[in-house]
Amino acid sequence: MRKPNGYGSIKKLSGKRRRPFVFVVTKNGKQRPVEYFETQIEAEIYQADYNKIHKQHSLPGHKVTFSEAFFRWLPAHVADKEPAPTTISNYRNAYQHCLPIHDTPITDLKFADYQQILDIMKKNRLSYASMKKVRSLISLISKFAIEYELVNKNYASLLKIGKNKPVRSHKPFTRQQINRLWQCDVSGTDAVLILLYTGMRVGELLALEKRNINLRQRFIKITRSKTASGIRIIPIHNRILPLIESLTQTPGDYLLSDPSGKPYNYSRFCTLWYNLMSAIRTKHTTHDCRHTVATLLDNAGANENAKRRILGHASGDVTDRVYTHKNLRQLRKAIQLLK
Structure with a gap:
């Protein structure tokens, strides 16, 4: 649809840019940029809202795609x-x-x-x-x-998506594999060990800010998770305390950051993961870390309610969910069962 005069225009700038699309308007005979965008559709939405707010003008017959x-x-x-x-x-x-x-x-x-x-x-x-x-x-x-x-x-x-047919079942890390991790000096080893001694999801670790780590009382506060039950406190195991202390001294606001202070996204973390798995001669998915923590806590006879609190699992039992509360001391006792 041809845009009316005075509606402004969207241009794509040359070269490699993070936000190559620009919305421009004409003022005093010259085109001036108003805002930059990653995609054309975002620029068009801004253009429509800009004209509606500033000029009380909307495109006739417009349909939202x-x-x-x-x-x-x-x-x-x-x-x-x-x-x-x-x-x-x-x-x-x-x-x-x-x-x-x-x-x-x-x-x-x-x-x-x-x-x-x-x-x-x-x-x-x-x-x-x-x-x-x-x-x-x-x-x-x-x-x-x-x-x-x-x-x-x-x-x-x-909508029909068929039945879930797992390609492979999750398998826990063996004691030998965990020991090899402690002896490994490949980049990212500390992050994997933190996953193996906290039960955090990878997304929770990547979103973890240093301000949510209490070194004095030795616990991690998860404030961003995929579920409501995932918002929780996890005690810091004695073995990974030095690793976390070291990471809190690195640049950036997030616990996992590169030397420039830029936090890792999932794609970059996966590169670290696959390099590390190759170094210790094994194959695992990132979710196997949570499976390992759950299995080891089960084997050690950990309190079921404490285990759910640590892993951020919802409780199906009304009594456990409403009336049973595990304080930090009890959770710490459970996490220390991991060897």
């Missing part, structure tokens, strides 16, 4: 829920899988359009987890669209 709904929903969702960086990355990855419907008005999308996305993923042998994330994103955007009266139906509950 799936892409526009996504880029309007995401900032609001992040501000409201404060999801972990890995969760935001999952949203963006799921959005990319929806490429065939990016430019389709969300009012025109029906069950068959959404199901086709999942069918293509299944045909390409993408994982059950990936399809589940796409279905979840479709549900979240549909709820957003319903709230703003763009659509009146959420098709997510009708």
Whole structure:
């Protein structure tokens, strides 16, 4: 659709830039930049809002596309829920899988359009987890669209993704593998040992800020997690205390940062992970660390309620969930069962 005069324009700048798209307006005969963006759709949303606010002017007959709904929903969702960086990355990855419907008005999308996305993923042998994330994103955007009266139906509950068939079951680290980690000097070893002695999720570790580590009382406060039960306190095991103390002295606000102080994202952490697994001659997924902690605590006879508190698992028992409270001393007693 051709934009009216005075509506401003969007340009893509040359070269490699993090935000190559710029929205410009004409003032006194000269084009002046207003804001820069990573994608064109984000620039177009800003352009529409800018004209609506400053000039009380909207494009006639405009229909909100799936892409526009996504880029309007995401900032609001992040501000409201404060999801972990890995969760935001999952949203963006799921959005990319929806490429065939990016430019389709969300009012025109029906069950068959959404199901086709999942069918293509299944045909390409993408994982059950990936399809589940796409279905979840479709549900979240549909709820957003319903709230703003763009659509009146959420098709997510009708979408079929088949049954989950795990490629491999999780397996705990052996005592020999853990001992090899203690003797290893490959970059990232300290991070893996922290996972093996806390039971944290990788996303929780990557989002962990130094201000949420209490060295005097020796505990970690998890403030960002994928579940409500994940918001918790984890005692610091004696063996990893020196590792955490050392990491708190490095540049940056986050516990895991590179020498410049930049925090690690999941992709960069995976590079460290695979290099380290090769160094100790084994194959494990990052989630195997949580599986290891759960298994070792079970084998050591740890209190079940304390174990759930440490791992951030929800309790299905009303008594445990409502009336049983484990203080830091009791949790520390449980975590020290790890050898």
